[in-house]
Amino acid sequence: MKARGKAWKYGDNVDTDVIIPARYLNVSEPAELARHCMEDLDPGFTRAVVEGKIRGDIVVAGSNFGCGSSREHAPIALKASGISCIIAKSFARIFFRNCINIGLPIIECPEAADGIDAGHLVEVDTDAGLIRDLDAGTEWKSRGYPEFLEGIIRAGGLVEYAKSILNKP
Amino acid sequence: MPSKPMTMAQKLLAAHCGREYVSPGEFVMARVDLVLANDITAPIAVREFRRIGAKRVFDPSRIALVPDHFIPQKDIKSAEQAKAMREFAAEQSIVNYFEVGRSGIEHALLPEKGLVCPGDLVVGADSHTCTYGAIGAFATGVGSTDAAFAMALGKTWFKVPESFKVTLTGKTRPYVTGKDVILHLIGKIGVDGATYKALEFSGPGLDGLSMDSRFAMANMAVEAGAKAGLFPVDEICLRYIAARPLGSRAAGWLASSAAAAGGSHISADTGASYQQSVEIALEDVELLVALPHSPANVRPAREVRGVAINQCILGSCTNGRLEDLRMAAAVLDGCSVHPAVRMIVIPATQDIYLQALKEGLIEKFIRAGAAVSTPTCGPCLGGHMGVLAAGERAVSTTNRNFVGRMGHVESEVYLCGPAVAAASAVLGRIATPEEVVG
Numbered sequence: 391m392k393a394r395g396k397a398w399k400y401g402d403n404v405d406t407d408v409i410i411p412a413r414y415l416n417v418s419e420p421a422e423l424a425r426h427c428m429e430d431l432d433p434g435f436t437r438a439v440v441e442g443k444i445r446g447d448i449v450v451a452g453s454n455f456g457c458g459s460s461r462e463h464a465p466i467a468l469k470a471s472g473i474s475c476i477i478a479k480s481f482a483r484i485f486f487r488n489c490i491n492i493g494l495p496i497i498e499c500p501e502a503a504d505g506i507d508a509g510h511l512v513e514v515d516t517d518a519g520l521i522r523d524l525d526a527g528t529e530w531k532s533r534g535y536p537e538f539l540e541g542i543i544r545a546g547g548l549v550e551y552a553k554s555i556l557n558k559p
Numbered sequence: 560m561p562s563k564p565m566t567m568a569q570k571l572l573a574a575h576c577g578r579e580y581v582s583p584g585e586f587v588m589a590r591v592d593l594v595l596a597n598d599i600t601a602p603i604a605v606r607e608f609r610r611i612g613a614k615r616v617f618d619p620s621r622i623a624l625v626p627d628h629f630i631p632q633k634d635i636k637s638a639e640q641a642k643a644m645r646e647f648a649a650e651q652s653i654v655n656y657f658e659v660g661r662s663g664i665e666h667a668l669l670p671e672k673g674l675v676c677p678g679d680l681v682v683g684a685d686s687h688t689c690t691y692g693a694i695g696a697f698a699t700g701v702g703s704t705d706a707a708f709a710m711a712l713g714k715t716w717f718k719v720p721e722s723f724k725v726t727l728t729g730k731t732r733p734y735v736t737g738k739d740v741i742l743h744l745i746g747k748i749g750v751d752g753a754t755y756k757a758l759e760f761s762g763p764g765l766d767g768l769s770m771d772s773r774f775a776m777a778n779m780a781v782e783a784g785a786k787a788g789l790f791p792v793d794e795i796c797l798r799y800i801a802a803r804p805l806g807s808r809a810a811g812w813l814a815s816s817a818a819a820a821g822g823s824h825i826s827a828d829t830g831a832s833y834q835q836s837v838e839i840a841l842e843d844v845e846l847l848v849a850l851p852h853s854p855a856n857v858r859p860a861r862e863v864r865g866v867a868i869n870q871c872i873l874g875s876c877t878n879g880r881l882e883d884l885r886m887a888a889a890v891l892d893g894c895s896v897h898p899a900v901r902m903i904v905i906p907a908t909q910d911i912y913l914q915a916l917k918e919g920l921i922e923k924f925i926r927a928g929a930a931v932s933t934p935t936c937g938p939c940l941g942g943h944m945g946v947l948a949a950g951e952r953a954v955s956t957t958n959r960n961f962v963g964r965m966g967h968v969e970s971e972v973y974l975c976g977p978a979v980a981a982a983s984a985v986l987g988r989i990a991t992p993e994e995v996v997g
Contacts, residue, residue: 403750403751403853405959405961407940407959407961407962407963407964408961408962408963411941411963412940412941412942412964413941413942415599415628415629415940415942416599416629416633416634416636416637416640417636418602418603418606418640430962430963430968431962453751454750454751454754454784457750457751457784458686458959458961459685459686459940459959460600460684460685460686460688460700460701460702461599461600461702462600462603462684462702462703462704463599463603465702466603480751480754482751482754482784483754483755483784483786484686484700484701484702484781487701487702487705488701488702488704488705491702491704491705491708492702492704536586536718538586538716538718539586542716547704548607548704548705548708549607549610549611549704549707549708551708552611552613552707552708552711552712553611553612555712556611556612556613556711556712557612
């Protein structure tokens with residue numbers, strides 16, 4: 391997977407209630423959810439989503455990103471907003487799992503999460519295992535996923551993985 | 560005999576993938592005993608179920624669908640979501656669908672109905688699914704797509720977690736409940752202190768912890784980042800299971816397990832390996848409050864006395880059970896809710912509500928000036944039945960207090976147990992029960 395975009399940088403413990411507030415959980419359409427993504431934390435991000443400006447941008451965050459609820463609406467909103475991937479120091483477990491399942495690339499890399507500057511152009515290449523802050527000229531190595539998770543990702547997400555199991559002769 | 564000693568988490572996962580031993584860090588595909596979803600997570604699960612191409616769920620008796628979050632339907636969109644879940648239940652002949660009026664908050668309802676057994680593996684499209692760890696089930700929250708996968712296939716993938724041992728000793732002080740014990744732990748280790756791990760509670764202190772306290776503790780395991788919050792199956796648990804409805808899965812389990820080789824007690828093997836351990840002397844646990852805006856921002860309630868409040872919520876999958884209502888009613892007895900405070904009491908299930916009525920608790924709440932609601936998650940996630948305006952503050956027996964959790968981004972939520980909630984409602988500020996009961 392290759393991605394390139396502007397870094398939207400956040401701190402620790404960005405929880406699912408700010409990623410997509412509960413008042414919007416009475417909808418499940420991705421495009422509708424995206425229009426309210428991060429509304430309570432960074433209205434500038436939400437405005438950029440609505441204006442169609444998040445094309446391939448990258449969220450860069452501290453520890454425990456996505457903590458709180460299991461609501462899949464959170465990674466769905468981020469994916470539908472145009473975000474190409476999320477780099478964080480660490481992820482909360484249900485959120486991490488949800489991202490793998492829906493095919494939103496997430497990378498746990500504390501050094502890159504710390505080192506990338508907000509607003510800089512970032513490039514990610516998971517096959518090569520590299521993250522680059524193009525504006526600063528800095529680079530970090532990223533670990534790959536365990537083989538089992540690679541399998542789900544390569545299949546295209548959990549639904550595709552399920553189809554491959556169900557369709558086995 | 561297992562080849563190496565295992566923690567409860569390892570044992571439960573091994574049993575569900577037909578293995579004698581599993582190691583932390585291993586990925587396994589394990590058979591699930593129950594899959595659950597609610598009115599806000601089911602619509603996406605149904606959509607993904609269809610995309611998988613599955614026609615029928617793996618076993619209609621092993622799915623539970625509970626309308627509880629935005630229920631009774633709070634607006635048109637919520638009604639449409641509830642309808643989608645109801646129609647799927649009918650289409651798939653899912654008997655464990657509980658309609659408004661015959662229902663409750665999922666994590667109080669399902670154990671009450673005997674739908675979860677000790678030793679079960681449960682996945683639920685709700686983060687507080689870990690609640691069933693209180694009855695020795697490996698139960699964990701997942702997203703809607705995971706739930707769809709499990710509904711279609713009857714199994715799902717797990718990474719076997721490391722375990723984090725929490726040894727409890729001694730006895731709790733008056734008014735201190737499992738809610739305070741778990742807040743104490745989260746305050747100590749942080750909101751990611753147990754990320755990816757299975758918390759496992761043990762020690763002689765368990766003897767003094769009721770099932771309602773254990774449910775509250777297991778419920779909030781996820782607030783420390785944990786995958787599960789496991790309790791051993793001991794006599795206290797077995798007495799609870801023995802009281803489940805005749806003909807329920809739990810009743811059947813008890814009848815068959817007593818005869819089974821291992822018996823009905825389930826716990827970790829001696830010599831099992833834990834990545835981390837902590838000891839909690841229960842007598843050291845005070846009445847606690849988690850201040851805005853994190854469940855880990857924990858302080859003794861006596862240190863934050865004086866903080867004025869506008870609302871008090873007594874309820875939720877954490878503390879909406881009978882012991883919570885009894886304790887709050889005892890603190891409130893003979894007093895009135897402060898004129899500036901809105902107290903909202905939400906029994907977690909219809910059965911709890913009925914029993915509370917019989918015991919005169921509901922009358923006490925109403926006479927004190929509290930509003931009593933039908934079971935719902937409602938205000939816990941800022942949905943309905945008690946949303947906060949800008950600048951307002953609530954004390955609440957719920958489980959999260961992140962920014963905007965209960966309403967406006969400029970509102971605040973203080974988490975606590977039932978005794979502090981009731982005392983605060985009377986005095987109009989954060990208070991401890993001795994200030995009210997005297």
